[in-house]
Amino acid sequence: MIAHPNGNNSIEVSDFLLNCLVRSPSWQLSFSLPLSFLFLLAMGANSILLITIWMEDSLHEPMYYLLSILSLLDIVLCLTVIPKVLAIFWFDLKSIRFYACFLQMYIMNCFLAMESCTFMVMAYDRYVAICHPLRYPSIITDQFVAKAAIFILARNIVSTVPIPILSSRLHYCGRNIIENCICANMSVSRLSCDDVTINRLYQFAGGWTLLGSDLIFIFLSYSLILRAVLRLKAEGAMAKALSTCGSHFILILFFSTILLVFVLTHVVKKKVSPDVPVLLNVLHHVIPAALNPIVYGVRTQEIKQGIQRLLNRGW
Numbered sequence: 001m002i003a004h005p006n007g008n009n010s011i012e013v014s015d016f017l018l019n020c021l022v023r024s025p026s027w028q029l030s031f032s033l034p035l036s037f038l039f040l041l042a043m044g045a046n047s048i049l050l051i052t053i054w055m056e057d058s059l060h061e062p063m064y065y066l067l068s069i070l071s072l073l074d075i076v077l078c079l080t081v082i083p084k085v086l087a088i089f090w091f092d093l094k095s096i097r098f099y100a101c102f103l104q105m106y107i108m109n110c111f112l113a114m115e116s117c118t119f120m121v122m123a124y125d126r127y128v129a130i131c132h133p134l135r136y137p138s139i140i141t142d143q144f145v146a147k148a149a150i151f152i153l154a155r156n157i158v159s160t161v162p163i164p165i166l167s168s169r170l171h172y173c174g175r176n177i178i179e180n181c182i183c184a185n186m187s188v189s190r191l192s193c194d195d196v197t198i199n200r201l202y203q204f205a206g207g208w209t210l211l212g213s214d215l216i217f218i219f220l221s222y223s224l225i226l227r228a229v230l231r232l233k234a235e236g237a238m239a240k241a242l243s244t245c246g247s248h249f250i251l252i253l254f255f256s257t258i259l260l261v262f263v264l265t266h267v268v269k270k271k272v273s274p275d276v277p278v279l280l281n282v283l284h285h286v287i288p289a290a291l292n293p294i295v296y297g298v299r300t301q302e303i304k305q306g307i308q309r310l311l312n313r314g315w
Helices: 027-055 062-091 098-131 142-160 162-168 185-189 197-229 237-267 275-283 287-298 301-314
Strands: 015-018 095-097
Touching: 015 098, 027 062, 027 275, 027 287, 027 301, 062 098, 062 142, 062 275, 062 287, 062 301, 095 098, 098 142, 098 162, 098 185, 098 197, 098 237, 142 162, 142 197, 162 185, 162 197, 185 197, 197 237, 237 287, 287 301
Parallel strands: none
Antiparallel strands: 015 095
16 A cells, blocks of 8 residues: 555556447457558558668658658557557457556657657648749758757657656556556546646647647648649649649648547547547557558659569569
8 A cells, every 4th residue: 555645545556457448349349450450551551661762762862751750650659559459459458567558658649749740840841842942952951851850859759758757646546447548648647536637737738839839830831832832834733733732731631630539529528429539549540650651652753663663673
């Protein structure tokens, strides 16, 4: 037993139990099949994209380095979340060690913020390429990518550290059943017998500051791109630019929308099944990861040619 500061006794929690889809257990098998497909697609597509960029000298350029960063983030996010969720669905392996839970919480928050920041840098890359094409080689250089990578790492590693620290320092009073498939901050914190107001405020303020500022900058970049595209006179130039940037913008919008829907379902949780935000939370870690390499990579002519050359060498 551990004495609680308020005089109550609490039992030290050494592990948690991830109890997901408790109100819809029949969903587990049917949900696990498309989830497995999305996981394999995400891992395979991102791995192929990374290998292609690494092996092809013609792809050793800033734009493709940014794609590599995005693929690495997607792979880490998928590996952090999806294998454990599938282990719960298939083998009922619900237990997760105390500190492993907070490590998962940190990686999820940190890498999602990194992905949002990477989208922002990629939007700026497309803005310079379309709005200032003559200056593009002098602005978007290898040094620019290196500085952008350092910024992505430093900003998000530092800003998301307090989330697991604040949660891990709470007293859990013996309750260890998390009503979620993953160690989401508030799903874990609500098990505590302490006041979690600071946790809620930091999660809310930090999330909207990081993701919100990224989203504003992305919208601004694509608005300027759209304005520049509408002025293009060359035949086919407008259609090509809109096709490329339009698909990018739709994917970023999807990344943000599914997060917004997840937040809204938490706000109105009395009107929806508690399993809905759980499913959305899991899907948010795998659907963008599966779509990113397809939209950003396979639809790019240079990468398609690079993949074809690699396949020809393999055969």
